[in-house]
Amino acid sequence: MRRSLPLTAGLLALACGLAFPEARGAEAEPQDMPAIIPDESAGDWIVDRFAGNSTAGPTFFQGPAREVAGLGRCGACPLPDGRVLVPFPDGWAEVDAGGTLRLVAASAPVGGTTAQVTASVAAWNPADKRVYTGGANCLVRLVERPDGPWEIEVVAGTPGKAGFADGPAQDATFTRIDNVIINGRGAVFILDYNQRIRRFENGQVTTLCAALRGGLADGPLDKARFNLIGLGGNLCAGEDDDTLYLSDHWNFVVRRIDLKTMTVSSVAGMPKPKEWQPAKQTARERRYNRNSDGPALTWASFNSGCAYVCWDPVHKALWCGGPDENRFRWLKGDQVLTVIGGKGADPWPRDRLGVPGETVKLVWNAVVAVDAQGRAYLSASSEPNGLWRAYNRKEARP
């Protein structure tokens, strides 16, 4: 069955192309489109429990990563040497190459993991080879110690002093650091309180955008408008050092920020249509708020907002989704396609290995990170204990 999926997907794509001329560039408006359109790789994805155990309970303990407890809603930060850092509500843990999870810091991460779904809580900085993350009103980095908890160094801002002041690192203030993104040059981008995008580079903190709440407008960054709410926004790195993506939560749209041209564009999702009554809506408008696949800016939509974005450098695709979806989808080219989930045979993969991706059903989910092998780290707030890892069996090893 699985072997025939690429063929099925191909036939489906062909059928879509025939049935929906828009998908192949014709002008006529199609009448309808399937809600789920599998990516051509959808049958090749396998999901393993990576860290945490569904039967272990909420009290944290360490050990073989699939036998630990208490990770809650957590993130992932793959390191270049193969280790994976796991920020969780009570601290930071490390999963080593042998699959053992150990606590490395007992100071809880601030910001990201408190959201319903999230990604990009922490980032590896290639410039100083440290992990950066958010502290209380400050940007911090983790410094490894061989025989004790890792030290947490303040890099910019002052713990306990909230604000949006720009300037030299020690004078700048932050309010709540939700996401930390670092590009190949070591520039740090911060989503601050879901209200501003800040940059920390060469010892200086600056504000790139301060209009993240209210409106929807593309164009020059200083005139663009976004509609983030208190929870759920997510900033991630993009295909190069000058591209960021933002899940514009309450606009239900993924936004792309080009830092070279300092412009913003919408790249996927469907904003709330003007016509609210279903009887008066077009078939396309009725897909609003229904996590539908398809052409990114016309037929694709997110459910309950656009909650997360996570760039996949191996597959050159952007994982993205809303908070109430139970599939994992990506934006590839100009299509939003289902990669993991959709068939719903399993309620969720629990603690097993080798679960076919199509059958996975993780609710309130997010792709929180992608490693150098293109393996995606999945979280699900409905089962708040840890992470799963998905890989394409034709490309990556478990």
Add this chain to the structure above:
Amino acid sequence: MNRWTFIAGILLAWAAPLPAALPADGITAGEEFALLPEGPGKGLQATPAAAFGQGLYLAVWREGWHGKGGAARLHAVRLSAEGKRLDGKGLEVAPAQAGVQERPRVAFGGGVFLVVWQDFRNGKDYDILAARISPEGKVLDREPLAVAAGPRNQVLADVAGDGQGFLVVWQGLQGEETDFRGFAAAVSAEGQVGRPVETGMTPQPKVAWNGSQYLAVGGGAGFWAGKVQAVLLDAGGAPRGKPVDVMGGTKAAVFAISGVPGKGWLVVSHRSPPDPWGWGGPGAMRATLVNAEGRPENTDAAKEPSGLQERLPGWLDMGKAKAKGDTWPWGESASAFDGKRSVVVWQRHHLCGEKMTNFENCDLIAARLDGYKSLDVSGVPVAASAAEEKQPALASDGAGRLLLVYEKQQGDGRVSVMGRVLGTE
């Protein structure tokens, strides 16, 4: 229901008789003291536990870092009934070359204290180990007793004493299974470890003796099914019946249990955490009295009325408003029988954050109970400084005096284990 009926219902619920409040000095808290100032753990002390026997308390806790690269060890100190430390430098429970020792629990029986813990000595997974300590302060087992030392994680041990010996419970993984199971094993006062038997109580199993039998509780797995269950166990740990729901609707449940002689057991656990949508309803610290048949006396704890917004008789504390300065009970609690009634100590957090859904400045609050109903309706602060006081544990001398031990988290990252003697009217 129309609006006026709804409002009348609220007013009636508000006016419903709660247990009569006794003077707040029904519980008195003595001076705070450090269990081991300048301990070897470099400012990291954690997860205290305590038991009472032969006229003195034994408190035990973790010293040092227990994560990667750590060498945490268990230390203990004896205290007089008045709270005077009898061991100036403390006792190291199980000196070892490698690994970390965590989450100690302690009970008294057959003339000795038994300390149980989870031990990461092989660097890969935990075993459950134990050691006896005499009332004279001597560690009786040079090599720890191996309660559960097989492959895979064996964790979260608890212990209770029946006066003659002990019953240890824990959760563990077997063979290639992916689901934890709950186990129990008897340990004699002479140090003989019995055969492990499956209890059905997992995760986070806890056990208590009420003067005539053991009850084990467990629960807290999953987002939707965080209920707490209980089952009676015989002296060897075998279940005497099927698990019974004793507390429902609990997310990420952690709980405390203690025996109530002649009545059963008291189980305490929190309710919903604060969330931006208010889906879970109000927060609470809840008590259930489980009777001698292993069933809850206050059945509304096991199956709460739907849409609940007001305080139930078994609620010791409540969190509802979400404004700066408001509080919310959540997390660890402890209970013990003081000779006349149960005493509970729990965590009460102050709310903070954009949505007032985060916690800061946790205090410890106490109340005496008549059955499952609080006699101190507002709760009595017993450790409420500007620092975070968390992770309470209680032991009672059975004559109106208790030892409260807890973590005190300093702002600079240091954590100390502190104690206070509580007195009850």
